[in-house]
Amino acid sequence: MFVLEVFISGLLSGVMYSLVALGFVLIFKASGVFNFAQGAMVLLAALTFVRFIEMGIPLWLAAIMTFGVMIVLAIFIERFLLRPLVNQPLITLFMLTIGLNYFLEGLAQAVWDAEVHGLDIGIEDVPWVGLEQATGLLISMFDVISALIAMGLVIILSIVFNKTKVGRALRAVSNDHQAAMSVGIPLNRIWVIVWAMSGLVALVAGALWGTRLGVQFSLSIVALKALPVLILGGFNSIMGAIVAGLIIGASEKLGEVFLGPYVGGGIESFFPYVLAMMVLFWRPQGLFGDVIIERV
Amino acid sequence: MLYRETGQIKTDYKSDMAMFPIAQDRWFIYGCVAVAVIGLPLFASSYIIEAFLIPILIWSLAALSLNMLLGYCGQLSLGHGAFMAVGAYAAYNFATRIPELNIFIVFILAGLCAAAVSVLFGLPSMRIKGFYLAVSTLAAQFVIEWVFSTVTWFSGDNAMGTVDTPAIVIFGYKLESSIDLYMFCLVINIVLFVLAKNLVRGSVGRSWMAIRDMDVAASVIGIRLLPAKLLAFGVSGFYAGVAGAMYAFVYLKACDITSFDLFQSFNILFMVIIGGMGSVMGAYFGAAFILLLPIVLNITFQTFFATSGFAGLVSNIEHMVFGGLIMFFLIVEPLGLARLWSTAKEKLRLWPFPH
Numbered sequence: 001m002f003v004l005e006v007f008i009s010g011l012l013s014g015v016m017y018s019l020v021a022l023g024f025v026l027i028f029k030a031s032g033v034f035n036f037a038q039g040a041m042v043l044l045a046a047l048t049f050v051r052f053i054e055m056g057i058p059l060w061l062a063a064i065m066t067f068g069v070m071i072v073l074a075i076f077i078e079r080f081l082l083r084p085l086v087n088q089p090l091i092t093l094f095m096l097t098i099g100l101n102y103f104l105e106g107l108a109q110a111v112w113d114a115e116v117h118g119l120d121i122g123i124e125d126v127p128w129v130g131l132e133q134a135t136g137l138l139i140s141m142f143d144v145i146s147a148l149i150a151m152g153l154v155i156i157l158s159i160v161f162n163k164t165k166v167g168r169a170l171r172a173v174s175n176d177h178q179a180a181m182s183v184g185i186p187l188n189r190i191w192v193i194v195w196a197m198s199g200l201v202a203l204v205a206g207a208l209w210g211t212r213l214g215v216q217f218s219l220s221i222v223a224l225k226a227l228p229v230l231i232l233g234g235f236n237s238i239m240g241a242i243v244a245g246l247i248i249g250a251s252e253k254l255g256e257v258f259l260g261p262y263v264g265g266g267i268e269s270f271f272p273y274v275l276a277m278m279v280l281f282w283r284p285q286g287l288f289g290d291v292i293i294e295r296v
Numbered sequence: 297m298l299y300r301e302t303g304q305i306k307t308d309y310k311s312d313m314a315m316f317p318i319a320q321d322r323w324f325i326y327g328c329v330a331v332a333v334i335g336l337p338l339f340a341s342s343y344i345i346e347a348f349l350i351p352i353l354i355w356s357l358a359a360l361s362l363n364m365l366l367g368y369c370g371q372l373s374l375g376h377g378a379f380m381a382v383g384a385y386a387a388y389n390f391a392t393r394i395p396e397l398n399i400f401i402v403f404i405l406a407g408l409c410a411a412a413v414s415v416l417f418g419l420p421s422m423r424i425k426g427f428y429l430a431v432s433t434l435a436a437q438f439v440i441e442w443v444f445s446t447v448t449w450f451s452g453d454n455a456m457g458t459v460d461t462p463a464i465v466i467f468g469y470k471l472e473s474s475i476d477l478y479m480f481c482l483v484i485n486i487v488l489f490v491l492a493k494n495l496v497r498g499s500v501g502r503s504w505m506a507i508r509d510m511d512v513a514a515s516v517i518g519i520r521l522l523p524a525k526l527l528a529f530g531v532s533g534f535y536a537g538v539a540g541a542m543y544a545f546v547y548l549k550a551c552d553i554t555s556f557d558l559f560q561s562f563n564i565l566f567m568v569i570i571g572g573m574g575s576v577m578g579a580y581f582g583a584a585f586i587l588l589l590p591i592v593l594n595i596t597f598q599t600f601f602a603t604s605g606f607a608g609l610v611s612n613i614e615h616m617v618f619g620g621l622i623m624f625f626l627i628v629e630p631l632g633l634a635r636l637w638s639t640a641k642e643k644l645r646l647w648p649f650p651h
Contacts, residue, residue, distance in 0.1 A: 034427045084627045091372070092630045094427070095569045098562065099626065102619030110612035224434075224558075231431045263446075270438035277420055277432045284423045294512045 005139070006253050012143035014249015015150045016212075019205040020226035021233065021241040022157070023198040028235045029174045030194040031082075032090055036097040039223025040104035041199060045070055046206030047108045050117040050215045063203065070199025071192075078192045086187075105220055114217060119210040146208045153204055154242055157197070161238065166193060174236065228272035232279055234289020244287060248272045299644040315493060332482055342474040346547075348588070350474075353481040354542045356583035359567035360492055360576065361535030366565075367573035368496050369528035370508030371421050372429060375436030376536050376564045381556035382440060383410040383537025384544035385450045388551045391462050392452060399464050403484070406541040407534040413440070414533020415526050422522045425511075437558055444553040451551060458552040461545045477546050484542065488535060493576050495531065504528055505574070570625060572634025581633035593617055 020042060027035040048069050052062035081096060161167040172180040173190050181187050206215070209222055229248050233240025255275075256268045285291055299320050306312045316322045336349060362376050387406035390397055397405075417436040421429055444450055451459045464471040464480060471477055495501055503524045506514035515521050544551045563586060571582020593614045629636055643650075 034430075081623060081627070085630065088630045090426075091366075091569070091573070092626055095565075096623055096626050098566070099619045099622030103616050103623065104619075106612045106615030106617075106619060110609055110616060114612070227431045227434060231428050235427065267442070270435060270442055273432065273435035273438055277435050280420060280424050280428060280432060284425070284428065286428070 006257050007250050008139055009143065010250035010253030011246050012147050014245040015147040016208060017226050017229045017248055018242045018245025019150050019201065019208065020222055021229040021245060022238065023201040023205065024226060024230050025236065025238055025241045026194055026198040026201065030170050031191060033093045033097065036094065037100040037104055038198065038202065039220035040101045040108070041202040042206040042209065042222060043217065043220040044104050044108040045199065045203040046210040046215045046219055047112045049203060049207055050119045050210060051112045066203050067200055070203060071196045074192050074195035074199055077195055078188055082191055083188065117215040119207065119215050142211070149204065149208065153201065154238060157238055170194065228276040231286055232276040234286030236290055237288035240286055240288030248275065251275055299641065329486065337475045337478060345474045345478050350478055350481055350547055351587055352583050353485045354539055354547060355567060355587060356579045357485055357488060358536060358539040358564050359571060359583050360489065360579035361532045361539060362564045363568045363573065363579050364492060364496065364535070365528050365532035366568055367575065368501055368508060369504040369525060371525060371528060373433040374430050374561050374565065375417060375433040377556045377558060377560035378437045378440035379410045379414050379533050379536035380540025380543060380560065381444060381553060382413045383407060383540030384551050384556065385444055386410065386537065387541035387545060388459060388461055389450065399466055403538050403541050407537040410537020410540065411530040411533040414536065415530045418526055418529030421525045421529070437561055441553055441557065458550055460550050464545055481542055481546055484538065488538065489576065496576065500527065566622065570622065570632055572632025575634035577637065578632055578634030585633065589621065590614070590618060
């Protein structure tokens, strides 16, 4: 029973990792850029959100306003950072996002502040009473609801990617920038859309993680937790991010409980990375990533 | 006018393969070395030596280490902070457990330990490439941090995890003053830089560059990928290990795992990219830039906002300016400071008649 409890709570916390990983996947899919600033975006979104709420703005309006801020940010990033660096090597763009990471961390805390804010989005972090009476499992209600929210987000994103015109354009861009431009897809607008979408994902992740941990600087470090999820699932697969999140979450908790005591504990910090590395030996592109074909 | 190779005729193979074929370059390098060896110790105060010059020497070595791996062989590593930690702890253990060892041998052994660990974590590179590899080298960072903070044997069974390193003694002479320490770092630095410069322009460096540019093509023309990549990881690990040992013994005078965390790994990456990938000189530029920028920013902001009382705000704005400057530099010169340097040399070659 205890094993099952650990397993399920691991799965649910894995969903939270997936949420952060999703933001990386979106941008990687559409531009091939590994966006290191995703963690800082989570922090910025969560801080903006919580400060809007503290000003007395209702929850839904605060969420929309924060999303607006993220869209403005996306426009600025595209106009001032991505546009001048078109056609530069990807490592330069990766480096750029590390600089952006510093910038956004500073910006978020300079505009708002560096205090720890409690965030209450109306879901309580208490055990699910019904389930406990029925099966005896202690599972947090909050985990379940955040998992549901994540599911909803994934379904929406999948529909956007696979069924709409914008989604088709996004997939075209991710296949080949030049070919996409030559058939008339406006690259710049696509990038704004993608960064805005990953801003939205950052907002959801920030709100949920913020409720759990409090909105503070450490939110931006959550991004590091998402990296093994990312490589396990494959950089360019939305489905991969979700499945890998579940695997990482569950195995990390189980590993800590069953392996931890033998080696002195604390293996949660690196266990996901080692696990992901093992899988990469077997499938270098991650579980769900596109197979890499190389030609000379 | 001043910088031109006209008339410098190469009459034998030796001069054709010289490290700096142009005489002006050679003089410039001699000048730099002379300034570093004679000028700076004479005129710089011990504060400047300890706070600026020694860190620049150490971190330029670390940057060079990553530059050989990333800039020449194209393998991105985010675990170099941890490889430095391996070097530092190995040097500490060799120096305290076998006290009669010469300090240079201790450092070489420390470098070899770090090289072995680095090769171990470089093994995935035979299957994994690009950002996948970068993220899996993060595993090295976290695993090594965890090992050193959990297994107290490495820090002499000291429960605190932080241990003081023994003083550096060379043939009975104890290095104490800042100038002694500076000279010690400088000698190691120059020797390793000359080695690296020769390594990357020889056949090894050429095979690395072929792998960087396109590894499939490199294997087609007969470069064995795995040995070459592992050699890059090994050499890079060796340099990182020596840099880590120097950082612990000379700068911190202590071994402490928290000073080799992920942010140091990122700092090294910053140095490489700002300095210029695939350039040995770039390591110095990058290290100096990344180390001096926060200090300059700090001083500037202190003078302007010292009275305003918003200490937290100022540190955040410093963060923003730091990130902003990195982005600015990347947009203006994506290939790094070393590129500016070589552009300047090209211009100088034609000056004052550019057509």
